[in-house]
Amino acid sequence: MLGFLLRGGCSPLVCLWALLLPLVSLHRLNQHGRRGHAGMNRPKLLLLSFDGFRWDYVDRVPTPNFRSIMNEGVTVEQVENAYITKTFPNHYSLVTGLYAETHGIVANEMYDPVLNRSFSMETDSIYDSRWWEEAVPLWVTIQKAGGRSGAAMWPGSDVRIHGMYPTQFLQYNASISFETRVERIIEWFSAPNEEAVDFGVLYWEEPDESGHNLGPQSPLMDEVIAGIDEKLGFLINELKKAGLYEKVNLIVTSDHGMTQLFTDNIIELDEYVSRDLYTWVDKSPVVGILPKEGKLEEVYNKLVDANPNMVVYKKEEIPKHFHYQHNNRIMPIIIEAKEGWTVMQNRTGPFMLGNHGYDNTLRSMQPVFVARGPAFRQNYVKTSMRSVDLYPLMCHILSIRPMPNNGSLLNVKDLLYPELVPTTPSTPPRVNQYSYAPVVGSFISVVMVLGFLVFYIRQVTLKQLPSLKHRSREMSQPLLQEDLHL
Numbered sequence: 001m002l003g004f005l006l007r008g009g010c011s012p013l014v015c016l017w018a019l020l021l022p023l024v025s026l027h028r029l030n031q032h033g034r035r036g037h038a039g040m041n042r043p044k045l046l047l048l049s050f051d052g053f054r055w056d057y058v059d060r061v062p063t064p065n066f067r068s069i070m071n072e073g074v075t076v077e078q079v080e081n082a083y084i085t086k087t088f089p090n091h092y093s094l095v096t097g098l099y100a101e102t103h104g105i106v107a108n109e110m111y112d113p114v115l116n117r118s119f120s121m122e123t124d125s126i127y128d129s130r131w132w133e134e135a136v137p138l139w140v141t142i143q144k145a146g147g148r149s150g151a152a153m154w155p156g157s158d159v160r161i162h163g164m165y166p167t168q169f170l171q172y173n174a175s176i177s178f179e180t181r182v183e184r185i186i187e188w189f190s191a192p193n194e195e196a197v198d199f200g201v202l203y204w205e206e207p208d209e210s211g212h213n214l215g216p217q218s219p220l221m222d223e224v225i226a227g228i229d230e231k232l233g234f235l236i237n238e239l240k241k242a243g244l245y246e247k248v249n250l251i252v253t254s255d256h257g258m259t260q261l262f263t264d265n266i267i268e269l270d271e272y273v274s275r276d277l278y279t280w281v282d283k284s285p286v287v288g289i290l291p292k293e294g295k296l297e298e299v300y301n302k303l304v305d306a307n308p309n310m311v312v313y314k315k316e317e318i319p320k321h322f323h324y325q326h327n328n329r330i331m332p333i334i335i336e337a338k339e340g341w342t343v344m345q346n347r348t349g350p351f352m353l354g355n356h357g358y359d360n361t362l363r364s365m366q367p368v369f370v371a372r373g374p375a376f377r378q379n380y381v382k383t384s385m386r387s388v389d390l391y392p393l394m395c396h397i398l399s400i401r402p403m404p405n406n407g408s409l410l411n412v413k414d415l416l417y418p419e420l421v422p423t424t425p426s427t428p429p430r431v432n433q434y435s436y437a438p439v440v441g442s443f444i445s446v447v448m449v450l451g452f453l454v455f456y457i458r459q460v461t462l463k464q465l466p467s468l469k470h471r472s473r474e475m476s477q478p479l480l481q482e483d484l485h486l
C-alpha cells in the first residue's frame with residue numbers, strides 16, 4: 001500500500017479511506033473482542049425449579065413458553081434424578097452434583113444418630129447448618145471464587161452453610177408469590193456491575209402441591225400445568241424487559257415427577273410389625289425404619305416377605321445404583337413401595353392422590369429439563385442425562401472450579417456451544433482478563449504516523465517536481481510505460 005501511495009497512484013480521498021479502513025476494522029475487532037471476553041468472564045446463570053414438574057407435562061397441554069425455550073435452546077428427554085426422588089434431596093443434588101448419600105440430605109424427614117437430632121422440612125430444624133455441611137452448594141463456591149449469587153426460596157438457600165448465605169436471598173415463605181420472587185431475581189441480576197449476581201436459583205412449589213392433592217391423572221392438572229407455563233412466560237417477559245433475556249443462561253428443571261396413587265393400594269405396617277419395635281423416620285414411599293436396640297433382625301424378618309408390593313432392604317443390601325447407603329442418616333432398614341402404592345402404619349393418616357419418592361429409574365419420577373441462553377445450543381434435543389451432571393455443567397458455564405462431585409461434564413457438554421463457553425473451568429470469573437487494547441493502540445499509532453509521512457512526502461515531492469505530476473498520469477497509460485524506464 002505504501003509503495004502504491006508513494007507512486008502517487010491514488011486520489012487524496014481514496015488514500016484517506018485506505019488509511020482509515022484498517023483503523024475502522026481494527027477498532028471493530030477490538031470492540032468485538034472486548035464484548036466476547038466480557039461475556040465469557042461474567043456469564044450469568046439462572047436455575048429455576050418448578051417442584052414436581054414431570055418431564056411429560058410439557059406435552060399434556062399447550063405450553064408455548066416451554067416450547068419457545070426448547071426451540072431456542074436445549075431439551076433433555078430423560079433426566080435420571082437422585083434417589084430418593086424427594087424434594088430436599090434432589091434440590092441439594094442439583095446445586096452440589098452429589099447423590100444424597102454424599103451430600104447428607106437423604107430425605108425430607110431424617111434422623112442423625114451422631115447428632116441425635118431429627119430433621120423435618122416442616123420444622124425449623126432445617127436451619128441447623130450441620131444438616132447441610134456435608135456438601136458445599138454452588139452459591140457458596142461461586143462466592144468464594146469472588147462471584148455473587150441470589151436465591152429465591154431454593155431449599156437450603158436461607159440456611160447458613162459453611163459460614164455463608166447467598167449474597168442475596170429470601171427467607172422461605174410459601175405465601176410470597178412467584179411474581180415477587182421473579183422481581184427480586186431480576187433486581188439482583190440487574191444491579192450495577194459490582195453488585196449484580198452471577199448465579200441465581202428460583203424455586204416454586206407448584207405443580208407439586210396440586211399433583212399431591214389431585215393426582216397427576218386428574219383432568220384438573222391440565223389447568224395447573226398451563227398456569228405453570230404462564231408463570232414461565234412471566235419470567236421470560238421480565239427478563240426481556242430488563243434486557244437480560246439474551247445475557248442470562250436460563251435452566252428450567254424440577255426435582256422429580258409424580259405418580260398416581262389409589263386408595264386400594266395401601267400397605268399397612270401395623271398388620272406386620274408392632275410399633276413398639278421401631279421408630280418411623282421417613283414417610284412413604286421410601287420409609288426409613290429405625291429398629292429399637294437389638295430388634296433389627298426381628299423387624300426385618302417380619303417385614304421382608306410381608307407384602308409383594310414393597311421391597312424391604314437392610315441398609316447394606318440397598319442396590320448400588322441408587323447411591324443410597326453410605327450415610328448415618330440412612331436408616332438400618334428401608335421399605336420401598338412399588339409404584340402407585342402407599343406405605344402407612346394404618347389407614348387413619350392423611351392420604352394423597354399423587355406422590356413421588358419412588359425408584360429414580362421410573363419414568364414417572366423424572367423431571368423436565370429445558371435450557372436456553374448464550375452458552376446453550378439451539379433447538380437441540382439430548383436423549384438422557386443424570387441430574388448430578390448439571391452441577392459440573394453449571395460450574396463450566398460460570399467458569400468456576402467445581403467441588404468434587406458425582407457428575408460428569410463430558411456427559412452433558414454437547415448441550416453447550418463450544419465456542420461460547422470458557423475453556424478453563426478452573427478459572428474464577430474475572431473482568432477483561434485479556435485486552436487487545438494496548439496492541440491495537442500501538443498498531444494504529446504506527447499506521448497513522450506512516451500515513452502522515454506518506455502524505456507529507458507526496459505533497460512536498462509534487463510541489464518541488466511539477467513534471468512528476470504529468471508523468472504520474474502517464475503511468476496509467478501502458479503504452480507509455482517504456483518511457484518511464486528511459
Ligand SMILES: [Zn+2]
Pocket residue numbers: 052087208209212356
Ligand atoms: Zn412433593
